[in-house]
Amino acid sequence: MNIAWKEIKKSKVRFMILGSIVFLVSFLTFIISGLANGLSQDNAALIKDLPDGQFYMNKEAEEMYNLSLIDPSVQEAVLNEQEQAAALSIQMGFLNDAEDKQRSVAFVTSTDSELFENVQEGEIVLDRSLEEEGLKVGDTLTNNQFSGVFVVKGFVDQQKYSHAPVAFINMKNYKEMYRVNEMQLMFIPAGDEFPVIEGLQSFSSSEFLNTIPSYSAEQLSLNMIVWFLVVISGLLFAIFFYMMNVQKIGLYGILKAIGVKTSTLFKMMWTQMLFISVIALALSIALSQSFNFIAPEGMPFSLTAATTVQLSIVFLVIGFVGATLSGIQIKKVEPLQAIQQGEV
Structure with a gap:
């Protein structure tokens, strides 16, 4: 756990960039989801x-x-x-x-x-x-x-x-x-x-x-966009942690050589993922819930608490899966071989 926090402090810019991307993607997802719900009500509230x-x-x-x-x-x-x-x-x-x-x-x-x-x-x-x-x-x-x-x-x-x-x-x-x-x-x-x-x-x-033709076509298009954004966020986590893991193969080798378990390294990565996701989601939820006050008059927008919670859970699960898949290489790291690569 301490290793995770130390790395976040040491590489603030790197993690801030990932957090900003996750924030923008999740914020856009919440907005489109709220728009989809609003249009759904406007189209078929009866x-x-x-x-x-x-x-x-x-x-x-x-x-x-x-x-x-x-x-x-x-x-x-x-x-x-x-x-x-x-x-x-x-x-x-x-x-x-x-x-x-x-x-x-x-x-x-x-x-x-x-x-x-x-x-x-x-x-x-x-x-x-x-x-x-x-x-x-x-x-x-x-x-x-x-x-x-x-x-x-x-x-x-x-x-x-x-x-x-x-x-x-x-x-x-x-x-x-x-x-x-x-x-x-x-x-x-x-x-x-x-x-x-x-x-x-x-x-x-x-x-x-x-x-109802207008309802099905409208909702299908907007929901496809929402789920594409969710998948994109998962890919971002996978790519980000994969690149970081590649750069730290030597470090992982040393940590394994001194007795650090593979599960501990995974926990470190999950902690970092959770830290970034929670902050990014908290900001995007706060702004998306405030969107009702700044949205143009007459714009159909409805982001319920249930939808917000569901999407937040999906983002966390996708982030966890993406980070875990990128960390499979950690399990394959052999201490001696990694140290010989000369990267710490």
């Missing part, structure tokens, strides 16, 4: 905030919910058998305010359920982001496909779909707007067992999210 359950859509829709139509008789049978089940539809559209300003929204309607906002005909409940844009309770909104008007009844928090604020409307108004009589989806909250419904294909919440 679905993600639902309890665990099962979605059903028409098999003929080929996993495209907007093409799915649930047969009314099937819908009625499911709702009668499953007390907490709900039928719902989601459709992108526009609302016009009193100044004829057009706002993009995701219209959502459902059967009576505690899982979704239930509104009366002619009423509308909006995501709170529209309140921040100037809309108020009591405002009148119109839609080119709707013969009447919508009166803003209230606002709800964190209800987004496909990066658009959700607008909950009455089922009759929805059917008039989109000229349909069928709902698109069925949702059954988690229970002892999910039924198999003839003609319908079932999806877990995560599986349903992956049927």
Whole structure:
């Protein structure tokens, strides 16, 4: 242990360079991970905030919910058998305010359920982001496909779909707007067992999210970047300690000759790795958690404590593996042969 600290003090610049690189890589990883989580919420908070359950859509829709139509008789049978089940539809559209300003929204309607906002005909409940844009309770909104008007009844928090604020409307108004009589989806909250419904294909919440093209493509790209950065950090540790070990072959030979065990040399290397990683991660966590305060307004960023802890553990494990792999040569060092190389 003392040898590890002495070497860190002696080669401060070398270890500071590695620590700076690990800090930058981990900080970038936390930022991208927070951005991925934020975009995930901004893209599908409506679905993600639902309890665990099962979605059903028409098999003929080929996993495209907007093409799915649930047969009314099937819908009625499911709702009668499953007390907490709900039928719902989601459709992108526009609302016009009193100044004829057009706002993009995701219209959502459902059967009576505690899982979704239930509104009366002619009423509308909006995501709170529209309140921040100037809309108020009591405002009148119109839609080119709707013969009447919508009166803003209230606002709800964190209800987004496909990066658009959700607008909950009455089922009759929805059917008039989109000229349909069928709902698109069925949702059954988690229970002892999910039924198999003839003609319908079932999806877990995560599986349903992956049927949304924008969601799956967006999250796949960002998560690939995150894991590439994690792998890069592991390679940095491996390369750094490998180069250091090559330079210290003679020193290791002498230490082994005077009775220092190979396990002790590995512990020295692990101590150095842990010291660098903990400091670099502490700084990157502090800055990434502060990013919410300096991020541009409206930027979807959400870095949870759970995600931070998970990524930190992954970084430490990757660093440990990288350092250990680079230290395999320590085990192979023969004292006499290493000393004869003339490097101390």
